[in-house]
Amino acid sequence: MADDHASKSISCYGAGINDTPNLDRLANEGMKFNHCYVTNSICTPSRAAILTGTHNHVNGVMTLDSKINKHNPNVAKSLRTGGYQTAMVDKWHLGEGKEHEPTGFDYWSVVPGQGEYHDPEFIGPEGTKRERGYATDIITDKSLNWIKERDPEKPFFMMCHHKAPHRSWECHPKHRDLYKDPIRLPDTFTDDYKNRAQAAKVAKMRVAEDLTYFDLGLVQPDGGLDIGEKMIDKWWFQDRKIPAPEDDVTGMKLIDKEDGTVFTFKTPQELAEFKFQRYMQRYLRTIQSIDDNVGRMLDFLEAEGLAENTIVIYTSDQGFFLGEHGWFDKRFMYEESFQMPFLIRYPREITAGSVCDDIICNVDFAPTFLDFASLRMPTYMQGVSFRSLLRQQTPTNWQQVAYHRYWMHRDVIHEAYAHYGVRDQRYKLIYWYNEDFGIEGTRPGGEEKEWELFDCDLDPLELFNCYHDARYAEVVTRMTKMLEDKMEEIGDEPVHPR
Secondary structure (H helix, E strand, O other): OEOOOOHHHOHHHOOOOOOOHHHHHHHHHOEEEEEEEOOOOOHHHHHHHHHHOOOHHHHOOOOOOOOOOOOOOOHHHHHHHOOOEEEEEEOOOOOOOOOOOOOOOOEEEEOOOOOOOEOOEEEEOOEEEEOOOEHHHHHHHHHHHHHHHOOOOOOEEEEEEOOOOOOOOOOOHHHOOOOOOOOOOOOOOOOOOOOOOHHHHHOOOEHHHHOOOOOOOOOOOOOOHHHOOOOOOOOOOOOOOOOOOOOOOOOOEEEOOOOOOEEEOOOHHHHHHHHHHHHHHHHHHHHHHHHHHHHHHHHHHHHOOOHHHOOEEEEEOOOOOOOHHHEOOOOOOOHHHHEEEEEEEOOOOOOOOEEEOOOEEHHHHHHHHHHHOOOOOOOOOOOOOOHHHHOOOOOOOOOOOEEEEEOOOOOOOOOOOOEEEEEOOOEEEEEEOOOOOOOOOOOOOOOOOEEEEEEOOOOOOOOOOOOOOHHHHHHHHHHHHHHHHHHHHHOOOOOOOO
8 A cells, every 4th residue: 555646646547647567557457446435535534444344433433533442353353363464564653652553463563653755764663773775665675675585374364554645745766857847737737716615615635725845856855874963754844935035125035054056937737737847746755656566566476476466546635636626635525535446356256347327435445345355344334345246246235325534623724624425327426514623733613615526527627517407407416415325324413404
């Protein structure tokens, strides 16, 4: 699993912005899902949902500040009880210290917080140790070493969770010259947010305005311990100014502090497009190392004779905006943030090159793992196994619905509003309830509550809210009932008028 990896930046998904041959290999030799969705589009809650198979109001991990209770059950514990050797490497992000460390794993080595790209620290049962090298390479090394040293007579379950491509997007030096050709601007890059909820207008996730000089690599060189003291992950600073030459009175110049290069722009749009190109270069270059290391993992399984009987999955903890609607980051239920990439290979059961358009969610991962392991699914889990979909056999009663709830109302950096909603195979209904409910890391509400409905067939870019369009009255009624039924099913409490 990667962190913040948008489907569009995996070449088998067809956006044409980068080349990921090793990730594509999973799609070519297995199945690609086009409609895998996250139940809460933010790192920590998504990881909790994947690990436990439950929604966030049940597992208690609703925001970035939440911490998982190590005594709670999880899929690794079930697999280990069932005879599997289990391991977790790299990004944990579910709390630190004895009360929140990974449990259910025979081996674990994780980074504190977001971790570092270069010369990162790792935490394990024996304490903290700094490793020299590039994070994505080190994580893969640790994962492969554990597989090599395991008991070959027992089955194994490995969670290899990369830091990349999370912000601050620092690439391996060997990839610094990739993606220098301009990348096509998204059709919605200059979105004016008309006909939409106020949440879209006020969010501070705009490439043009909210990317910091750290994000753009203009303040210091990327690298590890050898470059001297680093200001690691300072992108959350409230000072969002980008360094400019002293003689700049127009705001149309930027200066690269590393080599002194001065960039001059004629218009705000030209400046915004420069930021977009720089952002995409940095983002895509970090993904190249992920693709390289997925290739290493696949080659290792082949060489060890493990490929035929090993299920390999690649996914992310949610989607990510790559300039769509002018944004970077995630959080929203809009498609680019809501959709997760999901590629899976298992030669014994999955037809090579198959594609699934049925809806699955991240709470369904754990039950599916247990299904393949022939182990009982605990009654606490709320997801369902989608093994039948992998056989290209969609049950007649398959629930084609994805539920999402984002609890972090007006977080201090991004100003994203709290909301929940459902999506079926055509429509998406969102309720912006705009309240904090005492959730940590959020601020008081009071903003106007709003509904949005999108016809994803006729309006795939999600530009036109048709909730109040009389032609969609029956759809509104049906989707509202779907939302309420789903909330009742999973035990989440609605706050919209009923």
